[in-house]
Amino acid sequence: MATVALPQRRHKKINVPRIIQYIVLSIITVLMVTPIVILIFGSLKTSGEMYSRPYTVPNPVHWENWIKVLTQSTFWNMLRNSLVVMISVTAIVLFICSLAAFVFARLKFKGKSVAFNFLTLGLMFPITVAIMPVYLVIRDMKLTDSLLAVILVQSAFNISGNLIILNGFFKAIPTELQDAAYIDGCTSFDFFWRILLPLARPGLSAVAALTMIVSWNDLLTPLILVDRDTLWTLPLGTMQFQGQYGQDLALVAAFVTISALPMVIFYLFAEKQIVSGLTAGALKG
Amino acid sequence: MDIPVSRSVMKSGRSPGLSHKFQETLTIILFLLPAVALFCVFIVWPIIRSFYFSTFDWNGLGPAVKNVGIDNYKRILTDKIFLKAIGNGLLIVLFSLTLQLPISLVLAIMVGRDLPGRTFFRTIFFLPYVLSEVITAIIWLGLFNPDPDRGLINAILMLIPGVKAQAFLGDLHMVLVCIFVVLTWKYFGLHMLLYMAGLQNIPREVEEAALIDGANRWQMVRYITIPLLGPTIRTTIQLSVLGSLTQFPLIWIMTKGGPVNASEVMATYMYRYGFIRFWLGYGTAVALVMLLICLVFSIVYLRLVRQPDYLGGM
Numbered sequence: 095m096a097t098v099a100l101p102q103r104r105h106k107k108i109n110v111p112r113i114i115q116y117i118v119l120s121i122i123t124v125l126m127v128t129p130i131v132i133l134i135f136g137s138l139k140t141s142g143e144m145y146s147r148p149y150t151v152p153n154p155v156h157w158e159n160w161i162k163v164l165t166q167s168t169f170w171n172m173l174r175n176s177l178v179v180m181i182s183v184t185a186i187v188l189f190i191c192s193l194a195a196f197v198f199a200r201l202k203f204k205g206k207s208v209a210f211n212f213l214t215l216g217l218m219f220p221i222t223v224a225i226m227p228v229y230l231v232i233r234d235m236k237l238t239d240s241l242l243a244v245i246l247v248q249s250a251f252n253i254s255g256n257l258i259i260l261n262g263f264f265k266a267i268p269t270e271l272q273d274a275a276y277i278d279g280c281t282s283f284d285f286f287w288r289i290l291l292p293l294a295r296p297g298l299s300a301v302a303a304l305t306m307i308v309s310w311n312d313l314l315t316p317l318i319l320v321d322r323d324t325l326w327t328l329p330l331g332t333m334q335f336q337g338q339y340g341q342d343l344a345l346v347a348a349f350v351t352i353s354a355l356p357m358v359i360f361y362l363f364a365e366k367q368i369v370s371g372l373t374a375g376a377l378k379g
Numbered sequence: 380m381d382i383p384v385s386r387s388v389m390k391s392g393r394s395p396g397l398s399h400k401f402q403e404t405l406t407i408i409l410f411l412l413p414a415v416a417l418f419c420v421f422i423v424w425p426i427i428r429s430f431y432f433s434t435f436d437w438n439g440l441g442p443a444v445k446n447v448g449i450d451n452y453k454r455i456l457t458d459k460i461f462l463k464a465i466g467n468g469l470l471i472v473l474f475s476l477t478l479q480l481p482i483s484l485v486l487a488i489m490v491g492r493d494l495p496g497r498t499f500f501r502t503i504f505f506l507p508y509v510l511s512e513v514i515t516a517i518i519w520l521g522l523f524n525p526d527p528d529r530g531l532i533n534a535i536l537m538l539i540p541g542v543k544a545q546a547f548l549g550d551l552h553m554v555l556v557c558i559f560v561v562l563t564w565k566y567f568g569l570h571m572l573l574y575m576a577g578l579q580n581i582p583r584e585v586e587e588a589a590l591i592d593g594a595n596r597w598q599m600v601r602y603i604t605i606p607l608l609g610p611t612i613r614t615t616i617q618l619s620v621l622g623s624l625t626q627f628p629l630i631w632i633m634t635k636g637g638p639v640n641a642s643e644v645m646a647t648y649m650y651r652y653g654f655i656r657f658w659l660g661y662g663t664a665v666a667l668v669m670l671l672i673c674l675v676f677s678i679v680y681l682r683l684v685r686q687p688d689y690l691g692g693m
Contacts, residue, residue, distance in 0.1 A: 115489055119500050122486070126503050126564070129518045132531055136521070149531050190413040197410045201403065209411065213418055218677035219670055222625040222646045224422060226653050226666035227429035231421070250421035253414055281399075282406045311511035313628040318654060329513040333632060336517050343529075346517065354514050361509040365502060368509075372569070373576035376614045 136347035144344035159348035169352070171324060172331035176310060179244050179327055183309040184302050186249040191256045191301065192294075196286045198257070199264035200272060210261075216254030222314060224251075229318050243319045244327070248309050256301045259375045263297025264290060300371030303364045310357055328353045426670065433667050435660035443660065451664035461665070464636075464643040465672075467555060471623040471644070474559045480615055483567045484608075487574035488600060492583075501575060505568035512565070516632035519561045523547040523633075548634050551641045558630055558642055565629075566622070570615045577611030578604070613684050620680075621673055645669045 136144055137159060138152035163169050197203075198210050228247055229238075237243040267290060275285045291298070313329040320326065326334065332353050339345050361368065433451055437443040455461050486504075490497045507515060524530025525546045527537045533544045547557050581604065589599045605612070627646035630636065636643040636651065649669065653662020 112494070115494060116496075118489065119486075123500065123503050126507065126568075128531075129522055129564070130506070132522070133518050145529075148529055149534065186417075190417060193410040194414040197407050201407055203404075203407050209415075213414055216418070216422060218621075219673040220621055220625045222627050222649075223666060223670045223673055224426055226649060226659075226662050227425035227432075228421060229654075230429060230432060230659065230663070231425040246417070247421050250417045253418050257414070282403055286410075307509055311509075311513075313511065313513050329511045329628075332511075332513045332517070333628075336513075336632070343521065347521075350514050350517050354510055357509050357511070358506070361506065362502075365505075369501075369505075369572060369576070373573060376573045376576070376611055376618075 133347050134351055136344055137351040138348075139344050141342050141344045144347070148343075159345045160352065162345065163349050163352050168323075168331065169349070172326050172328045172353075173356070175241060175325055176327040176329075179241055179248065179316075180306050180309045182241075182245045183248045183252065184305045186245070187252045187256055187305045188298060188302055190249075191253060191260050192291065192298065193286075194253075195257055195260035195264050196290060199261050200286075200290070201282065210257075213257055214254045216251060217258070221247075221251045221312075225314055225318050232319055238319055239322050239325065241320075241325055244315050247315050247319065248312060252305050252308060255375055256305060259301055259304075259371055260294070260297055262374050263294050263300075267293050296367075296370065297374070299364075299367045300374060303360075303367035304371040304375075306360065307357065307368065426667075429663045429667060432660055433664035437658070437660035439657050439659045447660075451661050452668070454661070455665055455668055460640050460643060461645070461648055463640055464645045464648045467642060468624045468626075468644045470555060471559060471562070471626065472620050475562070475619045475623050476616065478559075479563045479567050480570055480612075480619060482563075483570035483615075484574050484605075484612070486567075487571045487578060488604060490571075490575060492575075492578055497575075501568075501572060505572050507565045508569045510565070512628035513632060515561060515565050516629045519557075519564075520548070520633055523557055525549055548642075549638055551638055554634055554638065554642045558633065561629060561633070562623070562626070566619075570619070573611055573615055574608065577608045581607045617677065617680060620676060624673060624676070625669065645672075 132149055135150070135152050136148065138155045138157065139147075140156050140158060143152070143156070194213065198206065232238055232243045232247070235243075237246075271289060271293075272285055275289055280289075311329060312327075313333065316325075316327045316330045317333075320330070323331075323334070332350060335349050336346050339349075432443055434446055434448055435443040436445040436447045436451075490500060510518075521529070522531050525533065525544060525548075527533040527544045530547075532547070536542050537544060545553065548554050585607070586599055586603055589603050594602070624644075625646050626644060627650065630642055630644055631647055631650065634642045636647040645665070646669070649662055649665040652658050652665060
C-alpha cells in the first residue's frame, strides 16, 4: 500500500525525457518499417513504373504482378511444400521434445545430466556448420531430393533449444500434483499424458510457434538437400525466383511480398507465444 | 484449476514396488529414445563420420578413394581467402558486440517496463526477425542498389549536396558494413525483446530502493539493472557470436562473398567449395574447422561466464 504514491511521483519526473524517448523510438520505427513499405509499394506497381518512380506510393494501385504470381502453380506448389515441412517438423518436435523434457524435468535417474547435456549440444553450433556432414549421410541413405530429408534434418536441429524451453515449463508445474497423481495410482505415463501436457499448454504452444518460424524460414536445409524444383520451399523458391526474374523488380517485389505474408500474419496472431518461447529459452539456456 | 484426471486413471491403480520401478525405467528409455535417435542419426553420427571423409580428395562421384591425410586442413588453414573469411566473421562479431547489442540494451532500458505503447514498439522492432533471411536479403539488395534512380539509400544520400552515389555492396571497403546494417535491422529486435523480458524480471523494489538511497539514473542502470540482466546479456552474446560466425543466407544472396572475397565468411566459403565445386572432402574439412571454432568458443565461453546449470533450477 505504501508504494501507491510512488508511480505518480515517478510519472511526473519522467515526463520530459518521455518526449525524447518517443522521438527516438519513432525514428527507429520509421527505419524498421520503410524497407518493408518500399517493398509493398513496389509490388503494387507495373514494371515500367518501378523503373521511372521506384519509391513513390503506387497510384493507381496495380495488382497485375500479384495476380501473375498467384496464378502461377509454382507459387502454390512452394507454399504447399513449406506447409508440409513446417507442420511435420512442428509435430515431430512437439512429440519428441515433450517426451524427453518430461523425463528430464520429472524423473530421477543415473546419468541424467550427461544425457541432458548431450541432447543440448546442438546449442553450441548452428545448422550451417553441420549441413555438409548431414548431406553426406542423407546422400548415403538415398534420401536426397525428398521433403522427408528436410523434415528429419530440421527436426533434429530443433531438438536442443526446444528441449530446454519445455524442460523449464514442465519444471514450473508443482511437484505436489505429481505426488498426488502417484498416490492415486497413476503411472508416469498417465501423469505425463493426462496432467502435465494439458497444464503445460502455454509451453507447448510457445515451442510450436518458434519451431514453425524456424522451419518456415530455413533456406539452407532445402537448398542443400533438394534439387527438383517441384520440391522447393518458399525461401528456396523465392531465392531462385529472384535469380531468374531479377530484372523485373516489380514482379520480384510482388513475389517476395506474397511469400512474406503468411509468416507476418502468423506473427501478428502468435506474438505472445513467440515471445514467451524466446524469453523462456533465453532465460533458461 | 481444472485438472483433467479422468476416472480411468483413478481406477487403474497398479501395485507399486518392483514393477513400478521397472515401469519407470522403461518410461525413461522409451521417452528418450525418439529424441536421442533423431539427434544421433542426423547430427552426431554425420559429424563423427565426416572426420573420415575430410581426409579425402573426393569429388563426390563414386566412392572416396584418394586419401590425402591432413592435406585438406593444411590447405584450408593456409588459404588466404579462408583466413580472410575468419577475419570477416570476427569483424561482424566485433560490430555486433560493440554496436548491435549495446543499442538493443539501451533501447530496452529506454522503453523500460511501463512506457505506454511499449508493446507496439516491440511488435514493430521484432517484425524483421520473422521475415526469412531470403526476403530480408532481397529487400536490402533493392535498397542498396548503386543506381540512385533505383536504390532508395543512394537517392537519399544524393539529396545531401556534394555526396556521390555509393556502390555499397559492390564496394570492397563498404560491403561488410552494409551487411552489418542489414544484420542489425533484422536481429536487434530479438536482442531487445530478450532484454525487455529480462528487465521485466528485475524486482521493481530493488530499483526503487536504489533511487530512494540517492542513486541517479545512470548509477541505477550501471550498478543494478545491468548486473541483474547478466544471464540475459550472456545468452544474447552467445547467440550473437555463433550467429555472426556462421551467417550464410543473407551474405550469399546479397554478395556471394564478393566483391573479390571482401565479404567472404566461413559459411560462404564452405558452400562454394563443398556444394558448388563439389569438393566433398575439402568442404567437409571446412565444415569441421567451423564446428571446432564454434565448439571452442561455446565451451570456453560457458566455462568463463557460468556453470551450465540447465537442470539445477535457477
